[in-house]
Amino acid sequence: MKTNVISEADLKLGRYRIDPEAPLLEVEDLHVEFRIEDGIVKAVNGLAYTLGKGETLAVLGESGSGKSVSHHAIMGILDTPPGYVTKGSVKFRGVELLAPHKKTGTLDHVVPEIRGTRVAMVFQDALTALNPVFTVGWQIGEMFRVHEGLSRKAAKQRAIEMMDRVKIPSAKERVNSYPHEFSGGMRQRVMIAMALSLDPEVIIADEPTTALDVTVQSQIMDLLKELQQDTGMGLVLITHDLAVVAEVADSVVVMYAGRRMEKGGIEEIFHSAAHPYTLGLMKSIARPDVHLERLEPIMGSPPDLLDIPPGCPFHPRCEYVIDRCRVEIPELYAIDEHHSSACFRWQEVQIHV
Amino acid sequence: MGRYLIRRVLQFIPVFFGATFLLFALVFVMPGDPIRALSGDKPLEPAVIEALQERYNLDKPFYQQYAIYITNVMKGDFGTDFRGRPVSDIMKTSLPITVRLALLAFAFEVVIGLTAGVIAGVRKGKFFDSLVLISTLIVIAIPIFVLGFMAQIVFGLKLGWFPISGYRDGIYSLLLPAMVLASLSLAYIARLARTSLVENLRADYVRTAKAKGLSTKRVIGIHTLRNSLIPVATYLAVDLGALMGGAIITETIFNLPGLGRAVFDATRSQEGTVVIGIATFLVIVYMIANLLVDVLYGILDPRIRYE
Ligand SMILES: Nc1ncnc2c1ncn2[C@@H]1O[C@H](COP(=O)(O)OP(=O)(O)OP(=O)(O)O)[C@@H](O)[C@H]1O
Numbered sequence A: 001m002k003t004n005v006i007s008e009a010d011l012k013l014g015r016y017r018i019d020p021e022a023p024l025l026e027v028e029d030l031h032v033e034f035r036i037e038d039g040i041v042k043a044v045n046g047l048a049y050t051l052g053k054g055e056t057l058a059v060l061g062e063s064g065s066g067k068s069v070s071h072h073a074i075m076g077i078l079d080t081p082p083g084y085v086t087k088g089s090v091k092f093r094g095v096e097l098l099a100p101h102k103k104t105g106t107l108d109h110v111v112p113e114i115r116g117t118r119v120a121m122v123f124q125d126a127l128t129a130l131n132p133v134f135t136v137g138w139q140i141g142e143m144f145r146v147h148e149g150l151s152r153k154a155a156k157q158r159a160i161e162m163m164d165r166v167k168i169p170s171a172k173e174r175v176n177s178y179p180h181e182f183s184g185g186m187r188q189r190v191m192i193a194m195a196l197s198l199d200p201e202v203i204i205a206d207e208p209t210t211a212l213d214v215t216v217q218s219q220i221m222d223l224l225k226e227l228q229q230d231t232g233m234g235l236v237l238i239t240h241d242l243a244v245v246a247e248v249a250d251s252v253v254v255m256y257a258g259r260r261m262e263k264g265g266i267e268e269i270f271h272s273a274a275h276p277y278t279l280g281l282m283k284s285i286a287r288p289d290v291h292l293e294r295l296e297p298i299m300g301s302p303p304d305l306l307d308i309p310p311g312c313p314f315h316p317r318c319e320y321v322i323d324r325c326r327v328e329i330p331e332l333y334a335i336d337e338h339h340s341s342a343c344f345r346w347q348e349v350q351i352h353v
Numbered sequence B: 001m002g003r004y005l006i007r008r009v010l011q012f013i014p015v016f017f018g019a020t021f022l023l024f025a026l027v028f029v030m031p032g033d034p035i036r037a038l039s040g041d042k043p044l045e046p047a048v049i050e051a052l053q054e055r056y057n058l059d060k061p062f063y064q065q066y067a068i069y070i071t072n073v074m075k076g077d078f079g080t081d082f083r084g085r086p087v088s089d090i091m092k093t094s095l096p097i098t099v100r101l102a103l104l105a106f107a108f109e110v111v112i113g114l115t116a117g118v119i120a121g122v123r124k125g126k127f128f129d130s131l132v133l134i135s136t137l138i139v140i141a142i143p144i145f146v147l148g149f150m151a152q153i154v155f156g157l158k159l160g161w162f163p164i165s166g167y168r169d170g171i172y173s174l175l176l177p178a179m180v181l182a183s184l185s186l187a188y189i190a191r192l193a194r195t196s197l198v199e200n201l202r203a204d205y206v207r208t209a210k211a212k213g214l215s216t217k218r219v220i221g222i223h224t225l226r227n228s229l230i231p232v233a234t235y236l237a238v239d240l241g242a243l244m245g246g247a248i249i250t251e252t253i254f255n256l257p258g259l260g261r262a263v264f265d266a267t268r269s270q271e272g273t274v275v276i277g278i279a280t281f282l283v284i285v286y287m288i289a290n291l292l293v294d295v296l297y298g299i300l301d302p303r304i305r306y307e
């Protein structure tokens, strides 16, 4: 585990003031929108979380809830235009990553130095996420060539070491293969090797196992868990998969329409959920600990992000809806130290669990 | 790969016979009598006509003429025109001009077309992009001979920047014709490069490249461009063949003594052997260009497998 001291890598970030006591990642009130012809797609509307050292945070939510987009914003790889960060703050170890743009007033990501080196990302579908025309050795090695100035030969050697580290068999022979020549699981290992190559402190894994079959899924998760234990890095795990959440996560953020609906430790989310949406998710996706007779999808459909309903965005689909929900956006109610819910009726919801 | 190449080269054989046969048949059915055309107004003696017909095998049936011709071609003899000049000589003098013209046009396509397309793609929706889209559309819409005459009048006659016609000033007299010859493909290349780049910029691997902390220059210049250039490079290779054969109009407008002009003249004076000889040569150039495309495709895109 890394200790709370300024490391050599920190010194490279000289012009920023790294706070050794600060959490790895602090996201506050993050807002992202896409300005398209049809209007403004409000994809992220106030996401917030804190990721500590060695912690695994699961970000859970239906498709379209803004899980990917918010993390593109955190990484500074949002497609601009049409995507803009309009509000909020992202801090990496106390260093603010966002700053207002002089003209537009939207927020720019202004610390490119951390991208890929301190905060790395693993994407869902490694077949499309890797460049089809370069060998995997070239693509992993690029991290060393670009960021550490290594020669081609030395970089390739390091790429082989990284491939060994993520347990790709006969790495030395496979280093010159192209992405399409690997199986799905091996390809995902290549992605992980690439993300890990510069010893980042945070890895954001965006549905890293969704494209894989079940046995390979658990192998990849085991690998991530193991690597995390070795390095003490923080892991943000974006996923639909409750089994994965239950197995590896320390805490969970539940997102809906770009908002944080509930946040809590793994126990609290699974056994004393305090938001109707979380409850709905639990009933609609297969979970490892409780055998459900049948899966009940949440009634209705996700909101149109061009026109999010007033009040709580979940109210049109909510069993617990009261008049107040239609007009007022619920604040985040602290249930206990680590558990909070954005529902007026969280107490009643929790009793029904 | 080796076996694939051999198979592709073997495919040249039927294409070669098919193309020459077709050309031969077309020339055979061309209206008019070449020997009479040769003599102009003054009628020839019947004995002379007969002698000429025999010398050029015009008295024999079609298939026999074809067989004689093909046998000679295999021996490297493309025959002579009616004035007794070997067709291979005509090719030897006119080919270098056409090759220079084609290469120059090719260079324009690569340098101007590709650059314009790439910049337009990077600045999608901005002024330069619109400029490229509109100007290429205009070039595509105007027939090449109109463009050729316009260029000749404006840049040659009015402004006097370039020679109007002929090949007296060497490469310099090829600049304007090469630009005209290149214009259509240049417009296509610019559009193809732009579309391909815009499309690739949306690809997942571009996001990965950004997430790796690479500079925008590297993300676009290496990761995106390398993929975007696959269709452009293959188009360029096909075009190299097309440029060689497509110079007929340009060479005629600018009065350049190249292959295209030779074919044009030969068609008018019904010099069958010349037409067939040059056309056959162009067919071979086309086939080689096509083979080049397929090989290039495999080199640029490792996902392509040769079988
Ligand atoms: N370029 C874009 N233009 C317009 N809208 C966009 C764009 N990119 C994303 N969005 C919108 O942002 C919203 C959030 O998308 P996001 O990809 O973050 O969802 P997600 O939670 O990751 O879903 P999934 O589980 O399917 O990956 C979606 O409704 C999507 O339509």
Ligand SMILES: [Mg+2]
Binding pocket: A067, A068, A069, A206
């Ligand atoms: Mg996503």
